Amino acid sequence: MGRSLCFPLVPDSTALLAAAQAAPGFMPSHEGLALYRAALAAPPVGPLLEVGSWMGKSALYLAAAASEVRTRVVTVDHHRGSEEHQPGWEYHDPTLIDPATGLVDTLPAFRRTIAQAGAEDLVVAVIARGETLAQLWNTPLAFLFIDGSHTDDSAQRDLRAWAPHLAPGGTLAIHDVFPDPADGGQAPYRMYRTALDSGDYEELDGTDSLRLLRRRD
Numbered sequence: 001m002g003r004s005l006c007f008p009l010v011p012d013s014t015a016l017l018a019a020a021q022a023a024p025g026f027m028p029s030h031e032g033l034a035l036y037r038a039a040l041a042a043p044p045v046g047p048l049l050e051v052g053s054w055m056g057k058s059a060l061y062l063a064a065a066a067s068e069v070r071t072r073v074v075t076v077d078h079h080r081g082s083e084e085h086q087p088g089w090e091y092h093d094p095t096l097i098d099p100a101t102g103l104v105d106t107l108p109a110f111r112r113t114i115a116q117a118g119a120e121d122l123v124v125a126v127i128a129r130g131e132t133l134a135q136l137w138n139t140p141l142a143f144l145f146i147d148g149s150h151t152d153d154s155a156q157r158d159l160r161a162w163a164p165h166l167a168p169g170g171t172l173a174i175h176d177v178f179p180d181p182a183d184g185g186q187a188p189y190r191m192y193r194t195a196l197d198s199g200d201y202e203e204l205d206g207t208d209s210l211r212l213l214r215r216r217d
Contacts, residue, residue, distance in 0.1 A: 007070045008121040010063075010067050010118065010119065010121055010122050011067070011117065011118045011119065012067065013036075013064040013065070013067050013068050015117075015118070016060055016061075016063050016064035016067060016117055016119060016122075017033070017036060017060075017061065017064045019060050019113075019116065019117035019119075020032055020036075020057055020058075020060035020061045020063075020064065020117075023055065023056060023057040023060055023113045023117075024055045024057060024109070024113070025054055025055055025056070025057025025058065026054070026057075027057055027058050027061070027175065028208070030207060030208070031175070031207050031208055031209065031210045032057070032058065032061040033061070034206070034207035034210050035058060035061045035062065035145065035173060035175075035210060036061045036062070036064050036065050037065075038143070038171055038173055038204070038210075038212050039061075039062050039065035039066070039143045039145075039171070039173075040065040040068060040069065041171070042065075042069075042142040042143040042170060042171045043142055043167065043169045043170060044069060044071075044142065045140055045141075045142045045167040045169070045170065046071070046139055046140045046141050046142045046167055046170075047066075047071050047072050047073065047074055047139065047141060047142065047143075048062050048065065048066055048071060048072070048073045048074070048141070048142060048143040048144075048145070049073070049074045049075075049076070049141050049143070049144055049145070049162070049165075050062060050073060050074070050075045050076070050145045050147065051076055051077075051130040051144075051145065051146045051147065051148045051158050051162060052077055052130070052146065052147040052148030052149070052158075053075040053076075053077040053079075053106075053110055053125070054077070054106055054110070055106055055109040055110050055113050056075075056109070056110040056111075056113030056114050056123075057113065058145065058147060058175075059073055059075050059110075059113075059114065059119075059123050060113065060114070060117050060119060060123075062123075062143075062145065063114075063117070063119045063122040063123050065143075066122050067122060071142070072122055072123070072124055073122060073123045073124065074124045074125075074126060075110075075123060075124070075125050075126065076126045076128055076129075076130050076133045077106075077110070077125075077126075077127070077130075077148070078127065078128060078129050079104075079105060079106045079107040079110065079127055080103055080104050080105065080106075107127060110125065111125070130148055130157075130158050130161055130162065131157050131158070131160075131161040134161035134162050134165065135161075137165055138165075139165070140165065140166070140167035140170070141162075141165050141166050141167060141170055142167060142170050142171070143170060143171045143173065144162055144163070144165070144166045144170065144171070144172050144173065145173040145174075145175070146158050146159065146162065146172070146173070146174050146175070146188075146191070147174075147175040147176065150176060150185045150187045150188060151187055152186075152187045152190060154187075155187040155188055155190070155191040156190075156191060156194065158191070159191050159194060159195060163195065163200075163215075166215050167215070168215055168216070168217040169214065169215060169217055170214070170215050171204070171212060171213070171214055171215075172195060172201060172212070172213040172214075172215060173210060173211070173212050173213075174188055174191060174192045174195070174210075174211050174213075175188065175209060175210055176188040176209050177189045177192045177206075177209050177210070177211040178209055183209075184209070188209075192211050192213075195213055196213060199216075200215060200216055201213035201214060201215055201216060202214050202216060
């Protein structure tokens with residue numbers, strides 16, 4: 001799947017980047033801009049896909065790149081939050097609890113972020129677990145951004161599920177990669193090492209906890 005020739009009128013990348021920087025989320029601006037630049041440089045062989053969306057901040061950085069290269073961003077997230085977002089955990093936000101179910105629900109906030117930025121025609125949101133969608137997916141990806149649950153089991157599942165869909169020459173981006181345990185959790189780092197040690201990728205220049213790998217041709 002190449003870039004689409006039929007493309008809607010959407011906000012320009014400058015407006016989308018400004019919206020991304022103002023949106024709620026955990027990605028620092030300099031890493032978000034690095035994510036945007038990496039997506040912009042990805043080969044024109046298919047869409048951009050994000051595993052783990054939270055409230056849509058990183059999706060807008062990707063949307064800014066998509067608007068320039070005339071493709072779309074697919075996000076996949078169950079929107080129930082990761083382990084650290086559940087009641088009693090460090091990053092729990094009680095305002096995100098759906099009173100009807102008693103469960104975390106970030107989908108309304110995500111939709112609001114995307115709608116307020118005018119990016120609904122750029123961002124295709126799939127509400128599912130990443131590995132569930134991966135089983136149904138058959139389109140080569142130009143860019144794969146993994147920023148889902150930060151446990152070893154889920155991080156490795158995300159990599160196993162989605163890496164086969166990345167086109168040769170495509171870019172794999174992984175967030176929250178901290179080699180030093182004192183700086184943060186180790187699951188994304190171990191996922192990054194799994195990918196790099198496989199020999200299927202070469203490393204590109206990253207920015208702080210955002211690491212970039214290029215799938216070998």
